[in-house]
Amino acid sequence: MPVYSMTGYATGQSQPEPVAGSPAAPTAALGLEIRSVNSRFLDLSFRLSDELRPSEPALRELVSARLKRGKVEIRGWIEGRQEQALRMPSPAELQRLAGLQEHIRAWLPQAREWSVAEVMGALSRHAPPPAGLADELAALARRVLDDFTASRAREGARLADMLLDRVAQLRALAQQAQPLVPQLVEMQRQRFLERWHEALGGAQADAGSQAAQDRALAEAAAYAMRIDVAEELTRLQSHLEEIERLLRQGGEVGKRLDFLIQELHREANTLGSKSSSLELTRISVDMKVLIEQMREQVQNLE
Incomplete structure (x- = not known):
């Protein structure tokens, strides 16, 4: 199933068939245009000519059955009214x-x-509307809706490709951060021990100093736990897998992706706040840039 963008456009025209023996046989062409932008909900607005306004409820039902989200404008008109004006008045x-x-x-x-x-x-x-106008308009609306849905699918495919590319880049950054975690923990442990030995001033390790050293190691371990980002990287990888699964699955994924993007941003922020090295800070910043790019595009998905 494709991923649909909420941005789309389609237009079409239809020439109604004249009714035999009818003095008001239509000579004008129907025109219909549908355009949409992103919105949290489905917001329909109609701009129809006077002859087409009675068909608005049917059009609303038809469009609502095909679309779920987006700010959608439907414009309908009748062209070629000058030919109809040349009919012989009674x-x-x-x-x-x-x-x-x-x-x-x-x-x-x-x-x-x-x-x-x-x-x-x-x-x-004040001429009466042509016979069969509602049926002709419904047929035209279905055809234009097909084109409109196809345009949203093409745009959605481009957005999905962009999002999958960002997912791959985030995975690469997470892989860069993964080996840094044990290195940082060991580095902090060694730093605590070095400071402890400096504080002792080279004194012999008696029972009291040994207890103090044990305490220093315990503090080092506690600090290492505070800066350990292994859990954040694991959750980040899990969110990336779910985002990729939803994009491959398709359908109405916009709201779920929006939630996952928020969770990605939370993990990247935590990664940056726990960072104790310039390399990990750089990775966190690069992640947040990519996640923000994803957030902007996810807003356009149905």
Whole structure:
């Protein structure tokens, strides 16, 4: 199953089939455009022409069944309205407009008479929607949604590749840090013993000094435990494995990946705070840079 980005775009047009014997046979083309950006939840907004507004509930249901997250804008329109405006008006329509004009001029004598263009424009704005428009719009919406989903899948694949590359880099940094842990522990142990011998000033190790030396070794061991980052590296490796598994699995992984990125950042911070060498500090900083890059891209995944 692919990983989907919340960023996508698709557009399409459809020419409705004319209905035989219908004076309002459609000559205009339907147009539909879908675009989206990232959002924590599914946020739909519609910008439809007047003829298409009755189809908004059906479109909302159709889109909600296919998308789970993202700020999505759906724009629909009818093109080629000028051809429809050239239809021959019926006598009843012209009589109704003439009566309306006489009524207006009875109250507003200074009002000018309508031009032919204005009459045809008024008739086209109030023309009934073409027969079968809702079905044509639903078919177009399904086709555009397929293209839209494909565009989100392509973008999601690029994001997944980038995230897997960062996972590999983080693994490499963790492998660099792994051999430093016992070295740092032993280094601190030797440092405690050297300071202890310096404090004794070369005195013989009697029973009292031996007890003090044991105490110094115990303090060294306690300090070594405080700077030991083996647990952090183990948890970091576990989080990386889970991130890779989710990316390979695909589907709606955005929220789970966002949580794992937070855990990665926590381990990298702890690694830096426990660091007692410049090399381990550098590794921690490099890790946090990579994790921040991952956090920015994970925000775009569904």
